Amino acid sequence: MTLFGWGVLKGMGVTLKNFLTSYFRKPDEGGIFTVQYPEEREKPVENYRNFPFLVYDGTPEKIRCVACGICERECPPKCIHIEMELDAAGKPARKPAVFDIDHGLCMNCGMCEEVCPFDSIFMDHAFEVTAPERQKNLVRHKKELSKSNEYFKKIRPALASAVDQKRKAAEEKKKAAVPPPPPQSAGGQAQTTAQGPQ
């Protein structure tokens, strides 16, 4: 039979110990590991995913997305809207004219990244996305969503380099399979002019 109240005193000892040791213990040994957010920031881990973005190589015109619409169909909350760009002849240019993502709807599941066969949509590290108006500011358009491959390499180095290698290998394979490029482009032009008047 222990003294009544001994458990309470022991518990208070624990809290006192924690209070004192929090000043000199290291963060991962039971010390304080919170950061004062707006002034101090922790670097997000590489796998962290929050909101999708579109990757372009070099200039924003060379966007990787071909507007195939797979992510639009697979997106669980249906927050993606894509419209194909048409060239002068009215044929699909394999480029998005409109690419909107509603950040108010997106639930950061990463499905678009998983299904994209062209390595063009990836999950971002953006977490400061507050905006004054939901309809105006939270629907992000193509211009705001497009980010360079350098940015992608900066936030997710391992994945970006793996994707780059894969793309390079695929390009070389394509080059090896189709050796003469000039006749192909001429044929393509002839086709468009032939189909133009229709």
Next chain:
Amino acid sequence: MLEINFGPQHPSTHGVFRMTVQLEGEKICGLKPVFGYLHRNHEQIAENLPYAAIMPYTDRLDYVNALANNFGYALTVEKLAGLEVPERAEYIRVIMAELSRVVNHVTVIGFMLNDLGAFFTPLLYAFRERERILDLFEAVTGSRLMNNYFCFGGVKRDLTNADLAAIRKIVSRFPAFLEEFEALLTKNEILCMRCQNIGVLSGKAATNAGITGPVLRASGVNYDIRKVDGYGVYGRFDFKVPLGQKGDVYDRFYVRVLEIRESLKILDQALTQIPQGEIMNKRSPSILKIPRNFKPPVGEAYGRVESPKGELGFYVVSDGTPQPWRYHVRAPSLINLTVLEEMCLGQKIADAIIILGSIDIVLGETDR
């Protein structure tokens, strides 16, 4: 007699839950749980989505431990489609599910003590440890809470050696934290006086009402689906099922502490046994990159896991199309709530709060 409404905006109801309580003085003589304030049409949404796209929605059922929900749903669809899971993936699943059980139990103990009036000191100690596990979840799965990590026939990312080392570090440090936590709480006279012989639920009443999980085991009934079904690779691990004696609030608290210890034991064994190899079945829709073309054969399947709250079951009926024809969730929180009145009758109104806290409900799962 006085009838008062507890909630839905009351801070101790863990969300938007309402109890209509009939009081005589301070004594409860009737209690009606009212839920549905967080109804999000989960099942109907799922019936209009391809199978793989339901996975992120299951995260939102029990948002404290999303990985257990992922596990249950993945298990059900694998049963339906006859997909095998590679060995390494099975071990990764067990490791992640047990870590999320630890997260859930420290959270629920912390919040239960918050309800008791031990404002935030135990809760923040618990959250300090929880934060380490959540950081690991973020590094592995990409998100702290909404993990979306499992897929049919495996898991989405492999655990690297650095991740395994991080898990080993967490597991080796955790017992010291539990010792401290128990020194703070287990023998504390105030906690004992508030919790012992409060909200007693007999084993017979619990089995009659279909209660599962720690609430059932605190009443002394030995029923753990990890032991009964041995799903995944749980059959290979050596662990005990902690049982309570009286079935009061204190037993429910203490069974959870013991369960954390057993989870750490499982984690220890899984970390030493984990083999090298594939993490995903070659026929998995995630590898094939065509989630919409994944059509399980016509049939039905019921898969269940021991979620930290009880038996979490998924019932899926397939008619051969990309969407399930019927999708139902057997949520442990909802079923465990049915005995709330029985436990509360004759108790004081202040005890109703800790009885509710000791059942461990999550409204995302209750209302779906």
